[in-house]
Amino acid sequence: MAHAIASPSGAIENAAPAAPERPDFQIVPRAGLPIVAVVLALLIAGIASDKLWPLEFLHVVGGAAWTVIDLFLGFVLGPIMGKLSIPARVEFTTRLMPKMVLIMPTVVTVTLAAGWQLSTHLGTNLTVNPLHGWVVASFIVVGVMAVIALGLLEPANIAVLTELKKPQPNPEVIERLMKRFIYSAGATGAMQVATLVIMTKLATG
């Protein structure tokens, strides 16, 4: 790679004589697609069964994965990525971000679809239910996160990977997109704290 990759802190670092190698990668890892298909099939089966345990399982596992990944990415991995050396950052990005392209939409879909069915099963989506306000609050938090994630984070993720696929990636583009990715991951991570508050309240009644 002829160009150095800029740091998210804003400084453009000069190209080293030995340019960092970019591992070959797929923007959407095809090996993961069958796993996604299996998870979605389980989701369809769980919703069709309308039984408490499968719905609870899908919603809790999906929601836990979503929350933990957002918090970990926003507050632990994001700042670490910003401080990594250029070659390390490139290698880390090309290994982590393609997986995120598959993992995040899948866990979000499982959490939301199973969650709606679960609330229907439990009756918490009825306006007469005393917990209904908390359920609506969770919709609002998810809505805000969705706008940030789908408007900023996901496009930045795909665009970084597309840029890194080019023979001559533009370091300024990578810098700009990585900043956007890390900041929006931090914002959704912060929103996940509200999700934890709401979901623990819903679980305890």
Place this chain on the structure above:
Amino acid sequence: MSERRLPPVTQLGMLSLALVLVAGIYLSAHLPQHVSLGPAVALLAASAVVLVVNLLALARVDGFAWGRFFEIGRWALLAYLVIAGMIEYVFLRNHTSGGPLVVMTLSLLVFAVNVPVLVGFTVARYD
């Protein structure tokens, strides 16, 4: 980094997305009980208008990397149609029908089109 001027596609896309999500939240907050469709229809219409304006503004950009936009956008569209389909399925499973189903379906469609536009634009603008 020198950059050509582009319409605010990301901002308009996020606005359209926000409007349609509020429509979805409004419907979801009332279903399965009776829900007045007026606010949801107004939000959906506003979202669709913003989406169309966004696409028209983008269509007027000279030299935009449409090849890259559609290359990325079509796969994103496929993915988000699947996601929208899963959400539609859960509402169908719970016997949502009539007006609320139509508004929910159209809202999901606007949602599923908005995300590929945002992803495709972000990728293609740097091509």
